[in-house]
Amino acid sequence: MSAPTAVDPAERGRLDIHPTVLRKIVEYTADRTPGTLRRARTVAGVDLGSSGATAKVTVGGDGTAVDVRLELSLRYPDPVRATVAAVRARVAEELERLAGRHVRTLSITVSDLRPG
Amino acid sequence: MRVLLRILAPVLGLGLAAVGAVLVAEVVAAWVWSAGPGLLVPWSAWRAAVEDIRWREPAVPLAALAVAVLGLLLVLLGLLARRNDIVLIGRGVDTTVTTSPRVLARLVGRRVRAADAVAAASITATARKVHVRAQGRDRAGPGLRETVHVEVDGVLDELSLARRPRVTVTVQESRTVSELASSPFNTAASANAGDERSEEFT
Numbered sequence: 415m416s417a418p419t420a421v422d423p424a425e426r427g428r429l430d431i432h433p434t435v436l437r438k439i440v441e442y443t444a445d446r447t448p449g450t451l452r453r454a455r456t457v458a459g460v461d462l463g464s465s466g467a468t469a470k471v472t473v474g475g476d477g478t479a480v481d482v483r484l485e486l487s488l489r490y491p492d493p494v495r496a497t498v499a500a501v502r503a504r505v506a507e508e509l510e511r512l513a514g515r516h517v518r519t520l521s522i523t524v525s526d527l528r529p530g
Numbered sequence: 531m532r533v534l535l536r537i538l539a540p541v542l543g544l545g546l547a548a549v550g551a552v553l554v555a556e557v558v559a560a561w562v563w564s565a566g567p568g569l570l571v572p573w574s575a576w577r578a579a580v581e582d583i584r585w586r587e588p589a590v591p592l593a594a595l596a597v598a599v600l601g602l603l604l605v606l607l608g609l610l611a612r613r614n615d616i617v618l619i620g621r622g623v624d625t626t627v628t629t630s631p632r633v634l635a636r637l638v639g640r641r642v643r644a645a646d647a648v649a650a651a652s653i654t655a656t657a658r659k660v661h662v663r664a665q666g667r668d669r670a671g672p673g674l675r676e677t678v679h680v681e682v683d684g685v686l687d688e689l690s691l692a693r694r695p696r697v698t699v700t701v702q703e704s705r706t707v708s709e710l711a712s713s714p715f716n717t718a719a720s721a722n723a724g725d726e727r728s729e730e731f732t
Contacts, residue, residue, distance in 0.1 A: 490637065491688055494618055498627050517624075524618065524629040527637055 440469040449497035451487040479518040489530035531611035617692040665702040
């Protein structure tokens with residue numbers, strides 16, 4: 415009986431993170447950034463609760479860079495640039511910390527600006 | 531343009547779906563009754579009519595031209611109906627921030643209507659231009675236009691847009707409270723999210 419071949423722990427498998435997980439990280443982080451707001455959802459005037467930021471994450475060619483499209487509501491009159499900078503910093507930090515991905519581009523659509 | 535596209539897209543889609551359904555019905559009917567004249571469409575008569583047409587007949591290039599023009603018009607409509615977002619933080623950097631004309635119209639409207647001298651206002655906003663039609667209160671003086679301009683400029687300064695839109699203000703005559711109740715400015719809010727321009731009435 416031959417002894418099992420020693421394999422470096424780093425070589426014992428591979429970890430794939432589905433883009434859905436990255437999207438949820440982005441949305442969760444954006445929702446928790448001060449200055450962002452949840453949006454009321456209504457259909458024909460009927461209240462359907464509220465929704466937070468929505469994101470689309472595209473993984474780049476090398477697998478570590480991601481392009482993020484984010485749609486969110488911001489509190490006004492908070493400065494948009496400062497809030498967006500905070501969102502970017504937090505999203506980049508969380509994606510790096512949790513998934514080892516770095517944000518290559520971030521495209522934000524502000525769907526509403528209103529008092530919080 | 532976007533409204534037209536939104537209407538046209540489902541109409542064309544439903545039309546194509548209907549043609550597909552009729553085609554399936556005709557094929558099945560042709561399998562069952564091989565010599566039949568057609569179930570829903572008199573295709574035998576159409577076929578006979580088409581067979582009589584020669585390539586050199588003037589109807590052929592005219593029909594081709596009509597189809598080509600129709601296709602070009604649809605392409606043009608699709609190109610012109612693109613989103614006309616307002617850029618808050620410029621393109622070309624790794625972070626781009628945009629918003630819709632509707633959001634800008636709402637912001638401007640909220641600020642303008644909060645001014646004491648303004649009784650009602652409607653706002654039309656695009657990436658290039660913000661137009662405000664304001665109606666003053668009884669006690670509003672001749673400086674209403676200037677007041678509205680200052681309020682709009684304040685909003686645009688706070689947003690620090692990548693490209694500042696041109697601001698125009700139209701002032702309506704001051705009206706009494708009873709006249710304001712029947713004013714067209716008091717209609718419900720109306721704005722299309724993806725439209726090229728967004729208007730808000732209050």
